[in-house]
Amino acid sequence: MDRRFQEIPRERVADRIASELLRMISSGELAPGERLPGERQLADMMGVSRVSVRAALQQLKAQGFVTAVQGGGTRITAAADQLDSALARLVRANRNNLHDLAEVRANLEVWAARRAAERATPEQLAGIERCFAIIMSPDRPSRAKAEDDLNFHLAIAKASNSAVFMHLMSVLGDILEQMFAFHRYSLYASPADDRRFMEQHRAIWAAIQRGDGDGAEEAMREHLNTVLSRYEEEEESEAQVPTAPPRPQAVAQG
Amino acid sequence: MDRRFQEIPRERVADRIASELLRMISSGELAPGERLPGERQLADMMGVSRVSVRAALQQLKAQGFVTAVQGGGTRITAAADQLDSALARLVRANRNNLHDLAEVRANLEVWAARRAAERATPEQLAGIERCFAIIMSPDRPSRAKAEDDLNFHLAIAKASNSAVFMHLMSVLGDILEQMFAFHRYSLYASPADDRRFMEQHRAIWAAIQRGDGDGAEEAMREHLNTVLSRYEEEEESEAQVPTAPPRPQAVAQG
DNA sequence: GTTTCAAAGTGGTCATACCAAAAGGCCAAT
DNA sequence: ATTGGCCTTTTGGTATGACCACTTTGAAAC
Numbered sequence: 001m002d003r004r005f006q007e008i009p010r011e012r013v014a015d016r017i018a019s020e021l022l023r024m025i026s027s028g029e030l031a032p033g034e035r036l037p038g039e040r041q042l043a044d045m046m047g048v049s050r051v052s053v054r055a056a057l058q059q060l061k062a063q064g065f066v067t068a069v070q071g072g073g074t075r076i077t078a079a080a081d082q083l084d085s086a087l088a089r090l091v092r093a094n095r096n097n098l099h100d101l102a103e104v105r106a107n108l109e110v111w112a113a114r115r116a117a118e119r120a121t122p123e124q125l126a127g128i129e130r131c132f133a134i135i136m137s138p139d140r141p142s143r144a145k146a147e148d149d150l151n152f153h154l155a156i157a158k159a160s161n162s163a164v165f166m167h168l169m170s171v172l173g174d175i176l177e178q179m180f181a182f183h184r185y186s187l188y189a190s191p192a193d194d195r196r197f198m199e200q201h202r203a204i205w206a207a208i209q210r211g212d213g214d215g216a217e218e219a220m221r222e223h224l225n226t227v228l229s230r231y232e233e234e235e236e237s238e239a240q241v242p243t244a245p246p247r248p249q250a251v252a253q254g
Numbered sequence: 255m256d257r258r259f260q261e262i263p264r265e266r267v268a269d270r271i272a273s274e275l276l277r278m279i280s281s282g283e284l285a286p287g288e289r290l291p292g293e294r295q296l297a298d299m300m301g302v303s304r305v306s307v308r309a310a311l312q313q314l315k316a317q318g319f320v321t322a323v324q325g326g327g328t329r330i331t332a333a334a335d336q337l338d339s340a341l342a343r344l345v346r347a348n349r350n351n352l353h354d355l356a357e358v359r360a361n362l363e364v365w366a367a368r369r370a371a372e373r374a375t376p377e378q379l380a381g382i383e384r385c386f387a388i389i390m391s392p393d394r395p396s397r398a399k400a401e402d403d404l405n406f407h408l409a410i411a412k413a414s415n416s417a418v419f420m421h422l423m424s425v426l427g428d429i430l431e432q433m434f435a436f437h438r439y440s441l442y443a444s445p446a447d448d449r450r451f452m453e454q455h456r457a458i459w460a461a462i463q464r465g466d467g468d469g470a471e472e473a474m475r476e477h478l479n480t481v482l483s484r485y486e487e488e489e490e491s492e493a494q495v496p497t498a499p500p501r502p503q504a505v506a507q508g
Numbered sequence: 509g510t511t512t513c514a515a516a517g518t519g520g521t522c523a524t525a526c527c528a529a530a531a532g533g534c535c536a537a538t
Numbered sequence: 539a540t541t542g543g544c545c546t547t548t549t550g551g552t553a554t555g556a557c558c559a560c561t562t563t564g565a566a567a568c
Binding site for chain 3: 266267268302303304305306309323324325326327
């Protein structure tokens with residue numbers, strides 16, 4: 001036999017099935033939330049054994065594209081959750097570099113503030129203002145402050161008009177807060193910190209409102225430097241991370 | 255029968271195995287590159303069937319923690335590549351938002367230029383200078399220009415002293431280049447574009463060399479704006495984006 | 509119309525066998 | 539001692555059939 005040709009290794013069956021299913025999902029042939037055919041039926045359709053179908057589904061499950069429930073069938077995961085789960089895994093796999101992640105996230109947010117100031121639509125500005133009004137109202141329960149704060153930042157991210165960027169920010173922020181117990185410091189923050197944050201938020205919103213990109217960037221940078229320093233305090237007091245790198249640097253200054 | 259208790263759904267066997275293996279990997283019990291026991295042996299050790307072991311390995315494979323090769327065994331993926339594969343999947347799942355990704359990547363790179371200007375070590379500066387000398391030498395074959403250019407940008411990213419950030423940049427840039435057929439425009443770029451890029455590179459390096467953060471940021475921003483406009487031209491002319499091939503190679507170490 | 513509950517359907521696990529490819533040992537040729 | 543080819547062993551990949559755990563569903567009972 002002559003095998004000089006066909007140097008490409010034959011594609012594994014399970015991978016072929018996974019690609020086929022993923023193509024259906026991406027092309028919208030299968031809508032999110034929809035239940036796809038049973039494993040036995042799929043195996044019959046594709047002309048392979050159920051083992052291979054299951055192997056393919058294992059991949060898609062692990063990557064967050066589908067969700068299986070014993071006895072209930074396998075459904076397509078919502079599109080937004082796919083990006084989220086991918087990022088969640090990314091962060092889980094690199095939790096030793098938390099500080100780097102926090103720094104990257106802070107940098108992205110600074111950029112978002114500039115873009116929001118320069119290119120936000122009136123509707124998006126109104127959204128930011130709504131969130132701003134909430135965090136400035138004095139009668140909010142302190143346990144809601146963390147969420148209010150996050151919503152304010154998310155509104156700014158939204159005003160950057162980049163879906164990918166917004167998800168990136170949302171998930172990074174979400175996971176970082178979980179890990180650093182962000183809500184804890186937010187709950188027990190001293191009144192001085194509380195006032196400081198309010199001033200910073202006010203400065204950010206003011207700069208965005210008047211379309212001042214430089215000002216928005218600078219205000220956000222200062223705010224996040226404060227937040228980052230809180231992260232570091234939490235990090236030290238938690239003493240959970242074994243390989244905690246002693247990197248006391250904040251975001252670069254403008 | 256009374257089932258008031260035990261409301262927690264029993265953990266699936268495959269998930270238990272996957273968690274166990276992942277724990278071994280994360281704790282360093284199994285070193286990267288090391289070959290873990292065969293599936294049959296593993297099944298015997300854990301007291302489950304080979305099918306369950308395979309299901310667990312499917313997960314870990316799909317998430318990029320291990321790499322299996324038929325007949326060769328299953329090995330722990332290098333730590334750096336884990337981040338890469340996670341990001342690659344992230345991008346694959348969102349290829350409809352390519353422009354957003356490109357913009358985010360550009361923003362990160364602008365920030366890296368500032369950090370490099372402000373905080374690079376002498377060794378890192380020397381590395382940037384080496385790459386700069388290469389891209390400025392007139393006798394380089396044009397087919398190597400794309401790689402030289404990438405190395406220059408990577409050297410700057412490295413000088414930002416953030417491992418996560420460097421990987422982020424590297425992978426984003428790598429995938430974007432594949433998708434946009436970056437090398438093509440680079441090969442056939444007009445002499446005018448070529449000169450323009452050289453000037454921009456020179457400006458970036460000059461600013462970094464004199465520690466001018468503002469100047470480095472501005473120079474890199476201008477450069478990437480030019481590159482982004484080329485991306486957009488490619489995007490329009492390409493019409494159809496081919497499937498991204500897998501990335502078999504690792505990234506430069508920091 | 510509502511509730512009950514058993515059958516059907518679905519994903520999860522098991523055991524066994526065989527296939528395909530790489531690893532490793534062996535031996536002849538150099 | 540080294541190299542190259544051959545063959546056995548090992549290891550991952552697929553197939554088949556069966557059974558288990560759970561959910562869905564719809565018909566029967568109220």
